[in-house]
Amino acid sequence: MRLAPPLLLLAPALVLLPIALALPGLLHGGGWDLVGQFLLAAVRPSRDPLVLASALQGLAVTAGMALLGWTASLVLGLLLGLASSRTLWHTLAGTPWPAQLLRRLLAIPRSIHELIWGLLLLQVLGLQPAVAVLAIAIPFGALVARVVSDLLDALPTTGLEALRAGGAPGPAALLTALGPPLLPGVISYGGYRLECALRSATLLGVFGLGGLGTDLKLTLQSLQFDELWTGLWLLLALMLLLEAGIGLLRRRWGMPQRLGLASAGVGRSGRELLLALLLLIPLVLAVAKGLEVTPLALLHWQPLPPLPAGGWEVALALPWPGLVGNTLLLTLLAAGLAVGLAPLLLLLVAPWPWGRLLLRLAWALGRLWPPPLTALLLLLVLQPGVVTAALALGYHNLGILGRLLLEASEAAGPERQQALASAGAGPRLALLYGRFSGLARSYLAYGAYRADVILRETVVVGLVGAAGLGSQLLETLSAFAWDQLLALLAVYALLTLLGEDLSDRARRRLLASA
CATH class of the missing domain: 1.10.3720.10 (MetI-like)
Structure with missing residues (x-):
């Protein structure tokens, strides 16, 4: 049995289920008013000449x-x-x-x-x-x-x-x-x-x-x-x-x-x-x-501090299974959010013409807004951890994948979607089967490549305490523990190369079946 292309396209969005189950335990009430102030400031940014000149x-x-x-x-x-x-x-x-x-x-x-x-x-x-x-x-x-x-x-x-x-x-x-x-x-x-x-x-x-x-x-x-x-x-x-x-x-x-x-x-x-x-x-x-x-x-190079005594023993004693496991879990959650939410959101706003305009704006902000700053905003209302980091990474990559899917669907032509709509199908079904069905495998092929990129990007959200390799790497770098740093870089590079190979295989398979 194989999933039909439309269902295959939406399958990555299943990560929303475990994230939704985990979110109630991560919420805290300390920063909702600050989030409101942040959103309100979007429509009234500072126009001070000094602020504008500095920006x-x-x-x-x-x-x-x-x-x-x-x-x-x-x-x-x-x-x-x-x-x-x-x-x-x-x-x-x-x-x-x-x-x-x-x-x-x-x-x-x-x-x-x-x-x-x-x-x-x-x-x-x-x-x-x-x-x-x-x-x-x-x-x-x-x-x-x-x-x-x-x-x-x-x-x-x-x-x-x-x-x-x-x-x-x-x-x-x-x-x-x-x-x-x-x-x-x-x-x-x-x-x-x-x-x-x-x-x-x-x-x-x-x-x-x-x-x-x-x-x-x-x-x-x-x-x-x-x-x-x-x-x-x-x-x-x-x-x-x-x-x-x-x-x-x-x-x-x-x-x-x-x-x-x-x-x-x-x-x-x-x-x-x-x-x-x-x-x-x-x-x-x-x-x-x-x-x-x-x-x-x-x-002009600066001299590096000497290696600490017994550093290699400390490097070997790091909790490697937990570090690697949290890094892979973070990658899977963020990739599932980014790949699955793009078609799901487009389907939700399909009956409303202005919905796509709002999505374009939200995705444009997601593309340029650095994930560490998104993570800092999320910390106003969420506790640090893998889920918080996954939300920050997922939003950034959702902006990239959403733009790609939107452009590809517009380039595909409206004929099949219009035919289904004329036959009585609703706007969501017409979009799903008329446009997204033919794009599913090529879009997922790019999603496989993006998952490899997300694995590299897990280091940028280490500051939210994701407890993965990225968090440990930034902590080790700030402590000048070069022996531990080399060990972490080696493991990180090995993981990314394995992820690159797996994404290449998945991409070739999806494109071949397309």
Whole structure:
């Protein structure tokens, strides 16, 4: 027996049952009035000129760190992606084994969240904007490298083999045969990573690395909700403008012409892309100068404290089963909430046209609102623990998955939904069977990938006492227990790599059945 696609789509929402059972025991009455003040401040943010100037300055720093980290990750990712491509090594050297070795090495920086990189680099380089830039560039570069190498290896090699048989040298044949079809995928994924870089720069600011994230955390902790919403609305405006601009460029540069690849259209897109790259160089240099990010600053390392005596024994004595178990439980709860709630909420608001508008706004806030700040808000009314952390992570990822599902359902076309509605089906059933049924497996495939991302993100909600690896890792880092830290990083990296493998298998299976 197999679940029908509509039921398969809603199955992850079953995690609502254990969460609903656990919530009454976690509630406390200490902060409901503060939650009301927080929500009320959303419609009357501070318009004080000093507050606006401070928020704009913090937003500029966050956007600058995101731009520099994104640019560095793209350059790093393209170079490493080419170097880890089996097709490239087989063409140039006749053997793919160097690509396999480099892929395995790149899995290590990819498995460690940018927050961990930021906190580690903070201990070595001190507090400076370059720390946030590197913290974004290292894991993002490894992620871009993986995507570029996968895209390159998935391209058909018939044209490449024909050029090689005609006597063309290897590099020229690779560039001619595989460069143009690779470009749309790189543009599309590169735009997505810029959105992620902005969110990551905000998150790093929450943990003290500067920018608007630091201001948001300070205003939340001091209960200055009107000032907090001033910064949050500005961040939302920038995020929406960025998403709209990236979508426009993706459609203009990353997609083939409808009536074939007309030479005029391709030439125009190529010239526009080259012009954008040329304009990006002085912009990046100006931002780096404004933030005082220089390569020379990375050469001044601070000495680390010595390893404590008997630290390895303490590391071995950590409650590993509980730490790993709570981390996996947190991942499953947050992933179930994010994947299952998106279609469920869309079905609930299906009869009301304004419902989707409210969901879009709530999901946009969820995408940019850092999970640690959501966790701090939840602590006003909930006790710390795994469920509280899962709600914070689930809301953030719900914003990402909800946007994806909404865009995919709108692109699917209304014909089947209209046919079911004309036959007498209600608006919810027409939406479920008319649009969601065909999207179920591809949406769940992306949900499997998102679950792997959530496993990495469990570290960012360690401050709410989730009692998992993330909480223990942040506590160990603050105590400078480097031996325990290395052990925790090794276990964390192993878990994320296993999760990545499982999500890849689930994704391939779902897409194959779709």
